[in-house]
Amino acid sequence: MANDHPVVVENFETETRFSGSELLTSHDIRSGISTLIGTTDDPWGLIAAYDTNPQTFTEEDVTFVQSVATILADAIERNQYQNDLEQLVADLEESNERLEQFAYAASHDLQEPLRMVSSYLQLIERRYGDELDEDGEEFLEFAVDGADRMRSMIDGLLQYSRVETQGSEFEPVDLENVLDDVREDLRMKIEESDAKITAESLPRVTGDEEQLRQVFQNLLSNAIKYSGEGPPKVHISAGRNGTDWTVSVSDNGIGIDPKDQDRIFEVFEGLHAADDYTGTGIGLAVCERIIERHGGEIWVESEPGEGSTFSVTLPAVTDRFEEYAVE
Incomplete structure (x- = not known):
C-alpha cells in the first residue's frame, strides 16, 4: 500500500523484501504482480495477479496489471462521484422543497394580519377622514399605499412558491x-x-x-x-x-x-x-x-x-x- 508503483515478485520463497509471504506460499503462490488501485494518498485497494510457479514477468505483464488497476480506479471514482452528485441533487431538491413550503406558509400566514391592517386603515379613512389635516391625509395615504404594495408582494410570493407545486402537466x-x-x-x-x-x-x-x-x-x-x-x-x-x-x-x-x-x-x-x-x-x-x-x-x-x-x-x-x- 505504501508503494506508488507496481510490485513484482518472481519467487516468494526467495523473496527478502517482504514479510508475511507464508499466507501466499501456503496456497501454492510462487510469484505475482500487485499494484495500488487509486493513489497512495487516497487508495481504494490493491489488485494482484499471481502464478503458482516462479515467473519472470515482462514489462507488458506489469503494464497490463497497472492498466486494469487504472480502469478500476476510474470506475470506482466515477461511481463515487455519481453517488455524491445524486446525493447533492437530492439534498438540493429537499432544501428547495422546504424553502417553497416556508415561502408559501409565510406568505399565506401574512395575509390575515395584513387584511386586518387594511381594514382598520379603511375604517380610519371613513370615520375620521374629514378630521385629518393635510399631513394626516398624506400619512394615511402612505399607509394605505404601503399595505396595498405589501398585499401585491405577498400575492407574488405565493405565486412564486407555487410554480413547481401548482403547475399543470405539459x-x-x-x-x-x-x-x-x-x-x-x-x-x-x-x-x-x-x-x-x-x-x-x-x-x-x-x-x-x-x-x-x-x-x-x-x-x-x-x-x-x-x-x-x-x-x-x-x-x-x-x-x-x-x-x-x-x-x-x-x-x-x-x-x-x-x-x-x-x-x-x-x-x-x-x-x-x-x-x-x-x-x-x-x-x-x-x-x-x-x-x-x-x-x-x-x-x-x-x-x-x-x-x-x-x-x-x-x-x-x-x-x-x-x-x-x-x-
Missing part, C-alpha cells in the same frame, strides 16, 4: 392562442397607452399553457409599462434552434443597463423607485422560475434608451405529442 401549447389571450387580458392597457403590438407566426411548444400565459403577459405588460415617453412598440418573434424554440419580445422602451440585467430576475429586485413605476419586483423572477421548469432559459439584451429584447427558450412539440394531437 401538453402541446399553441403560442398564437396564448398571445391572443394575453392581448385580450391587456386590452385596456394597450388602448390607454396606444401601444402597437406586432407578431410573427408563433410555434406550438410543449408546456403548461397557464404558466406560459403568465410569462407572456408579464413580458408584454413590462414592455408597455417601461416604454418611456412615446407610444409603446412591441414585436414578438420566434426561431427554431434544434429541439427548442426561441421566442423574443422586443420593445422600444427605456432599456436596461447591462450591469443590472442579471439582477432583474431576482425576487423583489425592481430597478426603479415605486413612485416612478408600480410593481413588486417579482414578475420576472416568476417568469424565470416558469421557464426553468420548462427546461429553458430566459435572458435580456438591452441598452439604456435603446429598448429591450427578452428571449425565452421552450421545447418544441415532440412526435409523441403530435401523434396524440392528431388522434
